[in-house]
Amino acid sequence: xxxxxxxxxxxxxxxxxxxxxxxxxxxREAEVIAIxxxxxxxxxxxxxxxKAVPEIGGKECLALPMPMTKDxxxxxxxxxxxxxxxxxxxxxxxxxxxxxxxxVSVYSTCWYLYSRVKAAGGQxxxxxxxxxxxxxxxxxDRALVSGSQSLHILPASYPIEExxxxxxxxxLMKMGSCGASVRQTLLKxxxxxxxxxxxxMEGERLYRNAEEIxxxxxxxxxxxxx
Amino acid sequence: xxxxxxxxxxxxxxxxxxxxxxxxxxxREAEVIAIxxxxxxxxxxxxxxxKAVPEIGGKECLALPMPMTKDxxxxxxxxxxxxxxxxxxxxxxxxxxxxxxxxVSVYSTCWYLYSRVKAAGGQxxxxxxxxxxxxxxxxxDRALVSGSQSLHILPASYPIEExxxxxxxxxLMKMGSCGASVRQTLLKxxxxxxxxxxxxMEGERLYRNAEEIxxxxxxxxxxxxx
Numbered sequence: 001x002x003x004x005x006x007x008x009x010x011x012x013x014x015x016x017x018x019x020x021x022x023x024x025x026x027x028r029e030a031e032v033i034a035i036x037x038x039x040x041x042x043x044x045x046x047x048x049x050x051k052a053v054p055e056i057g058g059k060e061c062l063a064l065p066m067p068m069t070k071d072x073x074x075x076x077x078x079x080x081x082x083x084x085x086x087x088x089x090x091x092x093x094x095x096x097x098x099x100x101x102x103x104v105s106v107y108s109t110c111w112y113l114y115s116r117v118k119a120a121g122g123q124x125x126x127x128x129x130x131x132x133x134x135x136x137x138x139x140x141d142r143a144l145v146s147g148s149q150s151l152h153i154l155p156a157s158y159p160i161e162e163x164x165x166x167x168x169x170x171x172l173m174k175m176g177s178c179g180a181s182v183r184q185t186l187l188k189x190x191x192x193x194x195x196x197x198x199x200x201m202e203g204e205r206l207y208r209n210a211e212e213i214x215x216x217x218x219x220x221x222x223x224x225x226x
Numbered sequence: 227x228x229x230x231x232x233x234x235x236x237x238x239x240x241x242x243x244x245x246x247x248x249x250x251x252x253x254r255e256a257e258v259i260a261i262x263x264x265x266x267x268x269x270x271x272x273x274x275x276x277k278a279v280p281e282i283g284g285k286e287c288l289a290l291p292m293p294m295t296k297d298x299x300x301x302x303x304x305x306x307x308x309x310x311x312x313x314x315x316x317x318x319x320x321x322x323x324x325x326x327x328x329x330v331s332v333y334s335t336c337w338y339l340y341s342r343v344k345a346a347g348g349q350x351x352x353x354x355x356x357x358x359x360x361x362x363x364x365x366x367d368r369a370l371v372s373g374s375q376s377l378h379i380l381p382a383s384y385p386i387e388e389x390x391x392x393x394x395x396x397x398l399m400k401m402g403s404c405g406a407s408v409r410q411t412l413l414k415x416x417x418x419x420x421x422x423x424x425x426x427m428e429g430e431r432l433y434r435n436a437e438e439i440x441x442x443x444x445x446x447x448x449x450x451x452x
């Protein structure tokens with residue numbers, strides 16, 4: 001029996017229609033659907049995939065709980081265990097679609113699992129998708145960059161003051177619980193900003209300026225600073 | 227008769243399967259397909275869309291030639307004329323899908339046409355897609371960024387020396403005829419780099435290091451510098 005293959009599948013930013021044909025095919029063809037979450041219900045990426053490819057509901061699901069923490073030891077353990085469980089399925093000859101929100105190359109938890117599986121000799125392929133910042137720009141009916149501008153994608157859960165000084169357009173991702181301090185910084189510096197909370201998902205909310213930023217906008221908030 | 231609507235449709239980076247369901251629907255529903263090119267045959271975005279949605283071939287096509295130049299006057303003229311021709315179609319009550327390679331928010335020519343149409347009072351909606359740098363990372367089987375890293379998207383057709391000094395990962399886009407000088411800079415500074423030429427298209431070529439960069443890699447080359 002030949003070994004299965006792992007697909008790191010980007011399901012896009014939230015709207016099921018923003019999934020690609022390639023992602024849908026990878027999900028359809030996979031025998032096992034792996035999710036970076038303890039349950040289907042708690043997994044945003046699974047919810048998106050289910051709307052785009054309803055037959056996913058009948059497939060074997062491998063729930064891989066991933067703690068939302070910066071504790072290296074706990075992260076390390078969850079990545080190691082997750083990769084081991086995927087490798088078991090591949091050894092059974094099953095192909096696995098590991099679902100990831102947005103694009104798998106941009107701050108995705110799934111990357112840690114995927115790269116471990118590859119390092120352990122497993123077969124794998126990445127399927128790219130629409131990242132949240134592209135979808136946010138479209139929802140805000142604006143371009144991100146044109147001409148000679150550069151675009152800087154910054155994780156807001158780490159210090160951003162220096163990044164905000166860069167010329168060009170800045171995207172602040174992974175806002176998490178940083179809404180209050182980021183909002184304060186932008187207002188103090190009188191920076192033009194806009195953003196989206198839960199882009200393309202239920203409860204979506206647009207920010208047209210820094211004042212509208214909600215302090216508890218949550219993990220799926222994203223800001224664009226000009 | 228009510229006016230038509232303009233859709234700024236991202237067809238993705240090259241592989242027709244990396245088009246989204248939303249893009250395919252917008253193309254199917256549109257009465258007119260607008261392309262930023264003098265001919266269907268010369269338009270990469272059209273070729274991608276045709277493979278994903280073959281019925282596009284039977285639709286009215288609005289060819290809008292866009293000169294590849296930095297001459298502001300010529301650009302201005304082509305954008306003005308293109309927007310006027312789109313507005314005519316909208317006034318005839320026709321919906322128009324304006325095709326754009328990659329994602330419409332990232333250095334897209336179509337943005338100039340779209341924003342003019344909107345400024346003139348036309349109805350419009352942007353449909354986001356997979357940008358070339360996400361697809362390139364997947365083809366290279368790597369992540370772009372994780373954890374606390376920032377990601378800097380830089381247009382290589384403008385000076386890049388300062389951008390290359392930034393911490394985090396740098397993506398050099400729009401390489402055009404800059405291959406030789408960028409290659410030289412990267413080799414001189416001994417920078418780890420990889421890249422893709424014509425990602426997902428015929429004639430695709432991967433670069434695993436700076437030495438492999440081809441000087442005449444062309445407009446669709448993209449580099450990732452760590």
